[in-house]
Amino acid sequence: MxxxxxxxxxxxxxxxxxxxxxxxxxxxxxxxxxxxxxxxxxxxxxxxxxxxxxxxxxxxxxxxxxxxxxxxxxxxxxxxxxxxxxxxxxxxxxxxxxxxxxxxxxxxxxxxxxxxxxxxxxxxxxxxxxxxxxxxxxxxxxxxxxxxxxxxxxxxxxxxxxxxxxxxxxxxxxxxxxxxxxxxxxxxxxxxxxxxxxxxxxxxxxxxxxxxxxxxxxxxxxxSRPAPAGNSASSEPKAQPTAPANPGKKTILVARDAAFLFLYPENLRRLETYGRIIFFSPLKDTHLPPADILYLPGGYPELYLDQLSNNQSLWHDIRTFAANGGRILAECGGMMVLGHSIIDESGKTWPTAGLVDIATTIKDKKLTLGYRTLTLNNQILKGHEFHYSQFTNNPTGTKNIAIHNARGQEIPAPVFYRQNLFASYMHFYWGESPGPLEAWLEG
Missing domain, CATH: 3.40.50.300 (P-loop containing nucleotide triphosphate hydrolases)
Known part of the structure; x- marks a missing residue:
C-alpha cells in the first residue's frame, strides 16, 4: 500500500x-x-x-x-x-x-x-x-x-x-x-x-x-514521514556528536559470533570514526589479528565454555596484546572471559584468559539488571546490566569510578579501568557520545 x-x-x-x-x-x-x-x-x-x-x-x-x-x-x-x-x-x-x-x-x-x-x-x-x-x-x-x-x-x-x-x-x-x-x-x-x-x-x-x-x-x-532531525518546531538542540581528533587511524577488532553478539549498531558506527573495524570469532579463530583496539562485547560465553576454554592460543595472543599496550574494551560476557575462569551450571570450572583478577560463575543463577550511569573524570557514560553470573571472588575495581542506578543510588559494581583496559558488567551505549571513552579510544 x-x-x-x-x-x-x-x-x-x-x-x-x-x-x-x-x-x-x-x-x-x-x-x-x-x-x-x-x-x-x-x-x-x-x-x-x-x-x-x-x-x-x-x-x-x-x-x-x-x-x-x-x-x-x-x-x-x-x-x-x-x-x-x-x-x-x-x-x-x-x-x-x-x-x-x-x-x-x-x-x-x-x-x-x-x-x-x-x-x-x-x-x-x-x-x-x-x-x-x-x-x-x-x-x-x-x-x-x-x-x-x-x-x-x-x-x-x-x-x-x-x-x-x-x-x-x-x-x-x-x-x-x-x-x-x-x-x-x-x-x-x-x-x-x-x-x-x-x-x-x-x-x-x-x-x-x-x-x-x-x-x-x-x-x-x-x-506523514518523520521530518529530518533539527527541522521540527521543537527548540531542543540537535545532538552534536564529538568527532575524534584522529579519525580513521586505528585497527579495531570486534568479537562477533554466537558467544559475543550484543552489539548496538550505533556503537559500531561510532567505532568506525576511530578506525577500521575487523570482526573475528573467538569460537573459531585461534589467533588474534594485528590491531590497536580489541572490543569484546557481551553475549553467551557460558554456552560455549568448552570451545572458548580450549582456545588457549587465542587467550595467549590476547595476553600478549595487552602486555604490548593494546587496548581492550570488554562488556559483561567479554569481561568474564578475561578472568581466570568461569564456572558453569554444573559446577565445572573452565579456565579462560587470566588477564583480569576475577572469576565468575553461573551456578546458582542470580539476576542482576538495571540502568547504570558511570562517572569518570567528571564525564558520564550510560548503559545497563543484565546478567545471571556473579563474581566468585570480591574484586576491587578502580576507586575513582562511581556507578549509580536509574534512581541515582550508588551501587557496588566493580569497573576495571587502566590505560589499556576498560572492563565491567555494564553494556555501554556510546553511539551518541563516547563520554569518558573518548580519550581512552584515542590514546
Missing part, C-alpha cells in the same frame, strides 16, 4: 504477546515486499536480533535513559527514510519506566508521535476489557491509541464481546488471535538458535496473516 505507516506495539503488562505479534507483523509485511524498519524501546539486545531476522533489516534500539531525545529523533528519521513501515516493539507495560513512566513505551510514543497498537491478553476477560482500555486511553489523552489486537481469543462470540468493549471506549478493534500451542518464541535468555528462531518467526507470520487484516492495520497507522 502507498504511504508510510508506523506504530509502537505495547501492552498493559509483559507477557501479553508483544514479541510474537511484532515478529509476525515484521515478517508478514516483509513477505509483501515492503521495506520494514524495526525498532525496540529500551536497551534489550535480544529482541532486535530477532527483529533483524524477521524484517531482513537491522533492528535499532531507542532508549530514553541512554539517549537524548534529539539523538532518538535523528536515529528514527535516518532509519525510516526508505521504509514503507516502521514497527517499534515496546517494553514491559505501556507506562512502565525506569522511574514511574520515565523512559516508558508511552514516553517514546509521545516523543516520536507514534500511534499505539495495544496487545491485550483477553484469555480470561470479556467486558472488563472496557475498563482496562479506558484507563490506558485516558491516563495520557495525548497518546494516540490506534487500536487493539486481542490475543488468546478462540471464538467469534468472545471477540464480539471484546469489540463491544472497544466500541464503548472509542478504541478501534483491529482483530483477534487465537491461542496457538505450536507458536513458541525461543527463550530470550538461553541464547539464540538461528534455526529455531526462524521457525518461530515463520509460524508467527502465518498466524498473523491468517487472522489479522494487515491492510486495516496499515491504514489505521498511516501518517
Amino acid at each position: 502507498p504511504g508510510f505507516s508506523h506504530f509502537i506495539i505495547a501492552a498493559p503488562h509483559s507477557g501479553a504477546g508483544k514479541t510474537t505479534v511484532t515478529l509476525g507483523l515484521l515478517r508478514a509485511l516483509n513477505n509483501r515486499g515492503l521495506n520494514i524498519q524495526p525498532f525496540k524501546c529500551g536497551p534489550d539486545f535480544i529482541d532486535p536480533l530477532h527483529h533483524s531476522a524477521a524484517a531482513n533489516t537491522p533492528g535499532i534500539n531507542l532508549d530514553l535513559y541512554m539517549m537524548s531525545p534529539a539523538h532518538i529523533r535523528e536515529l528514527y528519521q535516518r532509519n525510516t527514510r526508505k521504509a514503507d513501515v516502521a514497527i517499534t516493539e515496546g517494553v514491559m507495560g505501556l507506562f512502565d519506566g525506569a522511574q514511574k513512566r520515565e523512559g516508558s513505551s508511552a514516553d517514546l510514543a509521545a516523543l516520536l508521535q507514534l500511534p499505539v497498537i495495544l496487545i491485550l491478553n483477553a484469555k480470561a476477560m470479556a467486558y472488563s476489557a472496557a475498563a482496562l482500555l479506558y484507563g490506558l486511553k485516558n491516563f495520557d489523552p495525548a497518546l494516540r491509541i490506534a487500536g487493539v489486537i486481542f490475543n488468546f481469543v478462540d471464538t467469534a462470540t468472545h471477540y464480539q464481546l471484546l469489540k463491544e468493549a472497544c466500541d464503548d471506549v472509542g478504541i478501534p478493534a483491529l482483530g483477534h488471535l487465537p491461542a496457538n500451542k505450536h507458536l513458541h518464541i525461543p527463550s530470550r535468555h538461553l541464547g539464540l538458535d538461528t534455526a529455531n528462531a526462524e521457525d518461530a518467526i515463520q509460524a508467527a507470520a502465518r498466524h498473523i496473516e491468517e487472522h489479522l487484516d494487515l491492510d486495516a492495520i496499515l491504514a489505521a497507522t498511516r501518517t
Whole structure:
C-alpha cells in the first residue's frame, strides 16, 4: 500500500504477546515486499536480533535513559527514510519506566508521535476489557491509541464481546488471535538458535496473516514521514556528536559470533570514526589479528565454555596484546572471559584468559539488571546490566569510578579501568557520545 505507516506495539503488562505479534507483523509485511524498519524501546539486545531476522533489516534500539531525545529523533528519521513501515516493539507495560513512566513505551510514543497498537491478553476477560482500555486511553489523552489486537481469543462470540468493549471506549478493534500451542518464541535468555528462531518467526507470520487484516492495520497507522532531525518546531538542540581528533587511524577488532553478539549498531558506527573495524570469532579463530583496539562485547560465553576454554592460543595472543599496550574494551560476557575462569551450571570450572583478577560463575543463577550511569573524570557514560553470573571472588575495581542506578543510588559494581583496559558488567551505549571513552579510544 502507498504511504508510510508506523506504530509502537505495547501492552498493559509483559507477557501479553508483544514479541510474537511484532515478529509476525515484521515478517508478514516483509513477505509483501515492503521495506520494514524495526525498532525496540529500551536497551534489550535480544529482541532486535530477532527483529533483524524477521524484517531482513537491522533492528535499532531507542532508549530514553541512554539517549537524548534529539539523538532518538535523528536515529528514527535516518532509519525510516526508505521504509514503507516502521514497527517499534515496546517494553514491559505501556507506562512502565525506569522511574514511574520515565523512559516508558508511552514516553517514546509521545516523543516520536507514534500511534499505539495495544496487545491485550483477553484469555480470561470479556467486558472488563472496557475498563482496562479506558484507563490506558485516558491516563495520557495525548497518546494516540490506534487500536487493539486481542490475543488468546478462540471464538467469534468472545471477540464480539471484546469489540463491544472497544466500541464503548472509542478504541478501534483491529482483530483477534487465537491461542496457538505450536507458536513458541525461543527463550530470550538461553541464547539464540538461528534455526529455531526462524521457525518461530515463520509460524508467527502465518498466524498473523491468517487472522489479522494487515491492510486495516496499515491504514489505521498511516501518517506523514518523520521530518529530518533539527527541522521540527521543537527548540531542543540537535545532538552534536564529538568527532575524534584522529579519525580513521586505528585497527579495531570486534568479537562477533554466537558467544559475543550484543552489539548496538550505533556503537559500531561510532567505532568506525576511530578506525577500521575487523570482526573475528573467538569460537573459531585461534589467533588474534594485528590491531590497536580489541572490543569484546557481551553475549553467551557460558554456552560455549568448552570451545572458548580450549582456545588457549587465542587467550595467549590476547595476553600478549595487552602486555604490548593494546587496548581492550570488554562488556559483561567479554569481561568474564578475561578472568581466570568461569564456572558453569554444573559446577565445572573452565579456565579462560587470566588477564583480569576475577572469576565468575553461573551456578546458582542470580539476576542482576538495571540502568547504570558511570562517572569518570567528571564525564558520564550510560548503559545497563543484565546478567545471571556473579563474581566468585570480591574484586576491587578502580576507586575513582562511581556507578549509580536509574534512581541515582550508588551501587557496588566493580569497573576495571587502566590505560589499556576498560572492563565491567555494564553494556555501554556510546553511539551518541563516547563520554569518558573518548580519550581512552584515542590514546
